[in-house]
Amino acid sequence: MIKIHPSDPMLRAFAADELPLPLAVGVAAHCELCPECALRLHGWEEELANAYLVDDAPTQSATRDEPTEAGFDAMLADILEQPVATVADLARTAPPPPVLQVGGHSYRLPRVLARHHAPKWRHIGAIRQHSLPLDEMGARASLLHIEAGGRIPEHTHQGYELTLLLAGNMQDGDTCYQAGDFIWRDARHAHSPHTPDGCLCYTVQDAPVQFTKGLSRLLNGISQHLY
Template identity: 80%
Template sequence: MIKTHPTHAMLRAFAADELPLPLAVGVSAHCELCPECAASLRACEEELARQFLEPAEQPAEVSEPMPAGLDAVLAGILQQPVASQAELGQPAPSTPELQVAGHSYRLPRVLARHHAPKWRHIGAIRQHSLPLDEMGARASLLHIEAGGRIPEHTHQGYELTLLLAGNMQDGDTCYQAGDFIWRDASHAHSPHTPDGCLCYTVQDAPVQFTKGLSRLLNGITHRLY
């Protein structure tokens, strides 16, 4: 069961095309995995559409009336059902699977074109930076082998982790596929995965390692996020 979700404000910002691209991709992928947020997003889109289509104050001059019957024709066109690919005789496109460390993962549609990343490999962790940078935010795919752990760290900005597959333990909470986990400078944590996981991550600043030898990496973390 998905425990953590985007806020309503974030869903509304996504519907209004106001999010940086990396966050927008994360929200889109989450909504594909979460029917609850997909329904909330549709409601936001419908609300914004109604606001956009509401008529402005009528001018003093009366506009020329629409030709008789044209409004009914347009309404009929808009009510026509959209043919599916099966009805059109076209096969549904197959989503390529991502292969990493002997595992196979089916990605959300918004990430499907990134199914053949070039990984940077450190211990149990593999990371691939995605070409989605915008407004200071950067996105990555992160794969952690079973038993792997991220050294304890805090954040100089925000961090989104969308769990795409597997599980992750962070403090007392175990997250599953679909969880939309938001962290910032108020959090210090060392997440680990009992069974392995694949994540989509977004950061707008490097992490700051806080314990042990990992602190030696703080001088180069700008290359890792």
């Protein structure tokens, strides 16, 4: 069961096309996995569309070539009564996305990530990482695969980090996250997540991480190449 979701301000910003591309992809992928957030997103899209239509309504008197106020209201009501395809509807009618193969496992990616089903992994221990070509506004995105029992060294963040768990599970402190969880971290957090059974993640960062313990601190000089 998905426990962690995008905030309403983030869903509204996505609906208004105000997020950098890597975050927008993360929100879209989460909404494909989470019917609850797909419904909340539809509400924001409808609210923004209504506000746009009201702001764009004609303010001058109708002429022979313009609809009357009553006619415009009827046209608007007719538009709003049309059925809207939800993320779930599209998922049912579209062909299944390609399968991503990694570490002996097969994963179905969300459709927004389906084109990245053949990544070129960088392999360090139990961790495989692939940088995605989605950079925008200082934010970068990656796919991250961690084998069962793998752990990321303790670190904090100079900016923000989004981790969308696409498959498997991840333990971070006392919390066990499952597929679909939308996990937000920033400079307030120092953590060392690990996975009992293995996991695949979509991650977004807008600044390098800062490793805080052990030999991993030697990576801080090159950490800008690791996100």
